Amino acid sequence: MSKVIKILGTGCPKCKTMTSVVTEVVKENNIDATIEKVEDIMEIMKFNVMTTPALVIDDVITIKGRVPSKNEVLALLN
Amino acid sequence: MFDWLQHFADWLIYSVFGIEVETHLGIALNFFVHDTLKILILLFFIVFIMGIVNAYFPIERLKDYLNKKKLYGLEYFFSSIFGAITPFCSCSSVPLFIGFVQGGIPLGVTFSFLITSPLVNEVAVAMFIGMFGVKATLIYVVSGILLGTIGGWLLGKLNLEPLLSDWVKQILENKMHQAEFQNEQRTFYQRLPEITNGAWAIVKSVLLYVIIGIAIGAAMHGYVPENFFHQYLGGGEWWTVPLAVIVAVPMYANAAGIVPVIQVFVAKGVPLGTAIAFMMATIGLSIPEATLLKKVMSLKLIAIFFGVITLCIILSGYLFNILL
Numbered sequence: 001m002s003k004v005i006k007i008l009g010t011g012c013p014k015c016k017t018m019t020s021v022v023t024e025v026v027k028e029n030n031i032d033a034t035i036e037k038v039e040d041i042m043e044i045m046k047f048n049v050m051t052t053p054a055l056v057i058d059d060v061i062t063i064k065g066r067v068p069s070k071n072e073v074l075a076l077l078n
Numbered sequence: 079m080f081d082w083l084q085h086f087a088d089w090l091i092y093s094v095f096g097i098e099v100e101t102h103l104g105i106a107l108n109f110f111v112h113d114t115l116k117i118l119i120l121l122f123f124i125v126f127i128m129g130i131v132n133a134y135f136p137i138e139r140l141k142d143y144l145n146k147k148k149l150y151g152l153e154y155f156f157s158s159i160f161g162a163i164t165p166f167c168s169c170s171s172v173p174l175f176i177g178f179v180q181g182g183i184p185l186g187v188t189f190s191f192l193i194t195s196p197l198v199n200e201v202a203v204a205m206f207i208g209m210f211g212v213k214a215t216l217i218y219v220v221s222g223i224l225l226g227t228i229g230g231w232l233l234g235k236l237n238l239e240p241l242l243s244d245w246v247k248q249i250l251e252n253k254m255h256q257a258e259f260q261n262e263q264r265t266f267y268q269r270l271p272e273i274t275n276g277a278w279a280i281v282k283s284v285l286l287y288v289i290i291g292i293a294i295g296a297a298m299h300g301y302v303p304e305n306f307f308h309q310y311l312g313g314g315e316w317w318t319v320p321l322a323v324i325v326a327v328p329m330y331a332n333a334a335g336i337v338p339v340i341q342v343f344v345a346k347g348v349p350l351g352t353a354i355a356f357m358m359a360t361i362g363l364s365i366p367e368a369t370l371l372k373k374v375m376s377l378k379l380i381a382i383f384f385g386v387i388t389l390c391i392i393l394s395g396y397l398f399n400i401l402l
Contacts, residue, residue, distance in 0.1 A: 050177030
């Protein structure tokens with residue numbers, strides 16, 4: 001089943017790094033997933049996070065406030 | 079502790095590069111090499127230690143603490159301390175703000191956090207220890223925390239809730255369920271690589287600013303005559319502190335870039351209090367910060383917020399100049 005990945009962040013450098021890390025992991029491992037960037041602060045607040053960037057996989061917040069390593073993202077997606 | 083670095087800088091500049099001692103270029107380059115290395119070492123260690131602290135006291139836990147404990151007026155002080163130990167990222171200030179008020183924390187207490195968070199951060203502390211020594215750093219940290227405490231308390235007294243943006247008020251009215259704080263399950267050793275990587279990432283992200291800041295500082299150090307600023311800003315005239323602060327408010331520079339420049343100001347005759355007030359206004363308040371806050375506050379509230387903090391910074395500048 002295709003996974004829905006959301007990256008929450010208002011566009012700070014860390015959020016951009018997270019987006020590129022996640023995009024690379026998805027590409028390199030041919031994971032069936034859609035990546036969506038959520039940049040609107042009102043949308044972000046609906047997820048109840050206080051630190052960005054945050055990584056949401058299938059509506060579950062998995063990482064917040066830091067940039068994960070590729071291995072970490074891969075583990076979360078499998 | 080850092081004697082060996084001075085020996086190294088002397089050796090590199092005077093022996094290896096063969097630049098004459100006591101020339102402008104020699105002094106500037108020596109200062110640059112010595113300070114860059116010292117700051118980078120300090121920066122890594124302090125960021126690393128703060129990384130460990132944060133792994134154990136994530137922001138959600140601090141918020142829970144403020145929410146559940148009865149603190150009898152000390153909540154402003156605690157909120158300010160929490161702001162100091164949490165790493166600051168300007169892009170997180172809005173989510174943090176919402177998260178706090180949504181969690182039922184009073185606006186004034188939230189402001190305490192918001193004031194101290196950019197003011198006292200791991201990068202500023204590392205730069206301060208490196209350039210001014212431990213005593214001045216302690217004064218800076220303590221006054222930053224007090225500034226947040228008093229500023230937050232003052233703002234809390236003003237009943238500013240009606241000046242929040244409409245959508246923030248809506249959030250306040252129908253408070254959503256509170257996500258319970260999830261405890262981290264992993265052991266310290268499992269998290270150590272992540273903390274180390276985080277520290278490296280922060281050092282890398284400010285590296286350029288440190289180098290530019292120290293390069294400007296070094297150039298000024300070598301070329302600006304002693305007591306040059308003394309004649310303009312060092313005489314202790316009453317208007318020097320407000321002037322320094324008001325010039326600094328709209329400007330934005332991060333602590334990494336601004337401290338080395340401040341250090342030269344002080345070395346060349348500006349009183350430390352005036353310099354610290356200038357620095358606090360530069361990193362604590364800025365146009366970009368105001369733009370971000372625009373999403374959650376009305377312009378009037380931002381103006382009150384900036385006004386109160388500017389006033390507090392000016393007063394602390396005077397206080398330093400009297401005390402130091």
